[in-house]
Amino acid sequence: MSAVPGMTPPLLSVRDLVTEVATARGPMRAVDQVSFDLADGEILGLVGESGSGKTVTLRSILRLVAPPARVAGTILWRGRNLVALPERELRAIRGREIAAVFQEPMTALNPVLTIGLQIEENLQAHTMLTARERRRRAIELLDIVGIPAAASRLDGYPHQFSGGMRQRAMIAIAIASNPRLLLADEPTTALDVTIQDQILKLILTLRQQLGMSVIFVTHDLGVVAETCDRVAVMYAGRIIETGSVATVFAGPRHPYTAGLLASVPRTGGERRPLQSIPGTPPPLSQRSGDCAFAPRCAFATDHCRQRQPTLSAVAPDHAAACWHPEALTTAPPRTAAIAPPPRAPSRPTATTPLFEVAGLVKGFPVRRSALARLLGKPQRVVHALNGPHFVLGRGETLGIVGESGCGKSTLAQCLVRLIEADAGTIRYDGIDIRTLRGAARRGFNRRVQMIFQDPYGSLNPRMTVRQILGEALHVHHMRPAAAIPDRITALLDLVRLPADAADRYPHAFSGGQRQRIGIARALAVEPECLIADELVSALDVSVQAQVVNLLLDLQNQLGLSVLFVAHDLRLVRHISHRVAVMYLGEIVEIAPTEALFAAPRHPYTQALLSAVPDIDHSRRTLRIAVRGELPSPLAPPPGCPFHPRCAQAIDRCRRERPALTARGGDRLFACHLAPPQDGAAAAPRP
Amino acid sequence: MTAVPTSGAAADPRRRRPAIGLIAGLVILGLSLLTAFLPGLVAPHDPLSFDYKAILHGPSLVHPFGTDNFGRDMLSRVIWAYRIDMQIAVFTTLFPILFGTMVGALVGFYDGIAAQIFGRIVDAVITFPFIVLVIAIVAVLGPGLGNMYIAVGMVGWVFYARLIAAEMRVQMRLDYAAAGRVLGYGDVRIIVRHLLPNAIGPVLVYWMTDMALSILLGSALGYLGLGARPPAAEWGVLIADGKNFMTTAWWMTIFPGVAIVLTGLGFSLLGDAVAELLRPRR
Amino acid sequence: MLSLRDLLNRMLQIIPTLIMIMAAVFIIVRLLPGDPASAILGDRGSAEDVARINTQLGLDQPIPVQFLYFVDRVLHGDLGTSITLGVPVAQLILERLPVTLLLTAMAALLAVVAAIPLAFLAAIRRGRGVDLTIGAFFQVGLSMPVFYTGIVFLTIFGAGLRWFPIGGYGDGLGEHLYHLFLPALTLAFSLSAVLMRNLRASIIDVLNADYVDFARSKGLAPRLVLLRHVLRNALVSTVTLFGLSVGTLVGGAVITETVFAVPGVGRLMIESIYGRDYPVVQGLAMTLAVVVSLVFLLVDIVQAMLDPRVSR
DSSP states (O other), X not given: OOOOBTTXXXXXXXXXXXXXXXXXXXXXXXXXXXXXXXXXXXXXXEEOOTXXXXXXXXXXXXXXXXXXXXXXXXXXXXXXXXXXXXXXHHHHHBTTTEEEEOSOHHHHXXXXXXXXXXXXXXXXXXXXXXXXXXXXXXXXXXXXXXXXXXXXXXXXXXXXXXXXXXXXXXXXXXXXXXXXXXXXESTTTTSOHHHHHHHHHHHHHHHHHHTXXXXXXXXXXXXHHHHOSEEEEEETTEXXXXXXXXXXXXXXXXXXXXXXXXXXXXXXXXXXXXXXXXXXXXXXXXXXXXXTTGGGOTTOOHHHHHSXXXXXXXXXXXXXXXSOTTHHHHSOOOOOSSOOOOOOOSSOSSOOEEEEEEEEEEXXXXXXXXXXXXXXXXXXXXEEEEOOOEEEETTOEEEEEOOTTSSHHXXXXXXXXXXXXXXXEEEETTXXXXXXXXXXXXXXXXXXXXXXXXXXXXXXTTSOHHHHHHHXXXXXXXXXXXXXXXXXXXXXHHTTXXXXXXXXXXXXXXXXXXXXXXXXXXXXXXXXXXXXXXXXXXXXXXXXXXXXXXXXXXXXXXXXXXXXXXXXXXXXXXXXXXXXXXXXXEEEEEEEHHHHHHSOOSHXXXXXXXXXXXXXXXXXXXXXXXXXXXXXXXXXXXXXXXXXXXXXXXXXXXXXXXXXXXXXXXOEEOOSSSOOXXXXXXXXOO | OOOOOOOHHHHOTTOOOOHHHHHHHHHHHHHHHHHHHOHHHHOSSXXXXXXXXXXXXXXXXXXXXXXXXXXXXXXXXXXXXXXXXXXXXXXXXXXXXHHHHHHHHHHHHSOSHHHHHHHHXXXXXXXXXXXXXXXXXXXHHOSSHHHHHHHHXXXXXXXXXXXXXXXXXXXXXXXXXHHHHHXXXXXXXXXXXXXXHHHSHHHHHHHHHHHHHHHHHHHHHHHHTSSSOTTSOOHHHHHHHHHTTTTTOTHHHHHHHHHHHHHHHHHHHXXXXXXXXXXXXX | OOOHHHHHHHHHHHHHHHHHHHHHHHHHHHHOSSOHHHHHHTTOOOXXXXXXXXXXXXXXXXXXXXXXXXHHHHHTTXXXXXXXXXXXXXXXXXXXXXXXXXXXXXXXXXXXXXXXXHHHHHHHTTTSHHHHHHHHHHHHHHHSOHHHHHHHHIIIIIIITOSSOSSOOOSHHHHHHHHHHHHHHHHHHHHHHHHHHHHHHHHHHHHTSHHHHHHHHTTOOHHHIIIIIIIHHHHHHHHHHHHHHHHHHHHHHHHHHHHHTOOSHHHHHHHHHHTTOHXXXXXXXXXXXXXXXXXXXXXXXXXXXXXXXXXX
């Protein structure tokens, strides 16, 4: 389906697109001299990290940029230049010929209007259908995008839909008038991986049925590999490499693309340092005439720092904007600046348990209305944890994965007693920590530390780094007062920040640097165990790799045990010795990493793994990993929590909850379908 | 990989400079405070001395703001009133901001029965029109500025407490508060050292507004004869004095009013500037 | 939308507030200097008379019991008797309340009618001349005391231009509206300043919202985007804001009525304070609080009708 440029006229042809957006420091070029073509029926992936200009490029096509912004260049759409088109004529194209889907369906749908109206107003603007016909068509559209009981959902409001259903509704709105081109701006970023899989397949299916072209903006290279024909990589407002997905991913010619691809954890590279790109993506600024990537580039020469490269062909259907496009093919790529630590033993020997968790239960009561209380309606409870049990060994990294609402964060918070569990036991080094008080509790606090997700919220903005670290040292009497300054320098060095970082406030640092300060704060009290809750999920891919490498390195250096909670399976696989998969407040499978990923046994684990977009094996299948959505944790299904979505569910699954049972080796899973192997004892279940 | 932190300005492109508003606000309030502390130095005449040869004179070089029905110099009276009205702004808000911040911080941090009771108090206080409540209390206690401070103090703290409790809850959801708890810090340290400095911003902004509102309230009570008592020069009292001469001697009413508006403007400009300065930087 | 269940829920929620209002007023009553008996009897009463009246009024009972008596009387519409006029307080208030309600309703209407279009204009042309002019005008409005605005309006439009009467209430609805116009304008001036300032900010937020961009991406006409997508959401915040301003509005009415000699409950309140007529002051404070809490309820309901997310 991928068209070769030059043979047929492209559907969309963008030339020298420049978009200036207004900022407090004057106009800035968010998009700089961007050119690309899109063939009929093609899917183009526009990838880049935050601030690369990919979203602004997409929005510039329909001139959907905030008023003071200025769009220049040419955007040829079926013979017409959209940049110069009067607003009135552009409106006839918006929604009719070119439609858009945005990242966050919660904010992109108007909260006070019904879904039906928001579909119908598209039809009203572009078709001659009567009100009755519009309504019928709206139902049809909801049906097409896979919203069950479509007719009854038409009068619903966005907040009454789940995240995945909202995204489906937004797609229904976009395709209402059969557009030729769909602009999709990170349409699955806000979604869980099984829902992302469903939505990606939906877009691919619709593309086939409706003969649409798609421009797909994303930061996820796996999504590009699975969905796109061609790719354009953006950096600092420019396209720095473009070509067919297969060519570019197999042999990137721009060092940034190469670095980005290497930053993604791959099969076989478990617990080795990831290749990372040093530094951080540049902030929006008035660019001077150099290569924007030069400061982070291993191959940069003086020429790169003085002259800006332009996009030029390096091979048929493959172009890169680099002065040294041959460098990657001749020289071995530079490894990350840190010395690669020796590969850790695949599993620590003699794992005496550090954490022993059994039957943990936590429910969050839902606020009842005054009337409900008066009528004596029963208290409804969000069942966050339904009795998971597991062991974390000394020096071990246990990964906990699951989708949002599976209870993984609640679990992490219970372990450090940020949340008090309702029932169950948590033993740390043999001591029941749920009853610790006073000095004993502070002692436990010192031994187990947590590192947090939000780089912007996890540091007190009104304290300098020195105050933040010094406070932890002081409270736990880690060092005599005179030795504190030296210790702070040492801690900063440990997380690879310069000593002069100590006297700055958090806002002076980038996201990745802040996460490293957060790690330094945790290390200040010299803990034995770190609990990392979505440590890198807020960071750009290239920065993620830096932080992950640091964590691996520190673990080797300090012999830490780590509980790594994350939704990103690739990352968890990369870091962990063992992995536990959670679903609706329970652990459904727990096994050594290699075993789990090589042969997942629980149907949910299988579904989860097949839903993750894979960079290396672009499958382009339309088969959906798992249907349906997560049931409400207010009323978890009886029996096996996964049975409503499980294709193989039998009658017993609907009645009886399967216990987490040892099935040979170190593998445990909770499923009725596979009988326990001989000799394997059932794990105790309270 | 030794990345050097970027400078604050570069990392924060959205930062705006509130310079003009800030300077204007500071100049207005600075002059107001100076006048309040040293009215004798600024005023050309004695504000209380009668001059029967110059009754109800219009603005002139000798009396730029004219004279009142006793021949007193209006400019001097408006200037001396600064002393009372600026005092009203500060004294009315002092107890509420201190007590309210304390209560709000505790209620926001310790969610429990106290927070429930506090919620009910808030509900009740906001249903009473504030001025009606203050007037009712002043009616019980008797007119006068001292009683006005007591009356406002009885209810005014609720607004500060509500504001800070809400902001405390916002801050407590952020990870740095959780980090403090995981590090085993005591409640006092977390509240005083971590949460309060981040939660206090809206309170400081509201304080500016509240001082302006207090002047409006104080002058309203003065106008009604329930606040500062004549012959004390207070803007509300001056306006009440001039009301009956409005058609013949407009200057008696207009100039005290201008002083109120100008001071209010100063507080609100400063409040906007403070809000801008305290906006969390990312 | 709003179900019967939501409605009942909201009505239930104001019950604790009403109890708190009564408790607050009761506490203020207890703070009164001097005792009711001597207030009723003047200087003539003997010790027996005082004791008799105390028994009669239940003042010899423990305080919680007194509170229950008080609640019981209030629920039966008995707010006591005016000391100066010798008339039941409830009757006095019922006579005067409609005047104040009409005044505040007029003011609210004027303020909303002025604030919404101006806020839109300022938000759409933000940072330009129109925005700055409107902003400056309302900045002054925010800093002007109500009584001062009243006197200025009175002098210009009443005494000077003679377009409106300088006070009173007149007879018949037409006369009422005519007499109340200047006081209502006075009240509306400061209220519209508050509304306009906040509404402008929330319209700017809405204009920057993703769903407005998404609506534009469908190819909708700008007018439709503005009316359907922006206005509806901005109205939600207007209603919220309006609810928060009701207390200020009623408070302002008390002062405005004094300036314009309007025979409403506000003027009654000030007169009662001058006359040390405590039962009337208490009754009024309670009535006004109840009125405000009823308006809160109304605002809550309107909000739930405008914003489907509010229904719980």
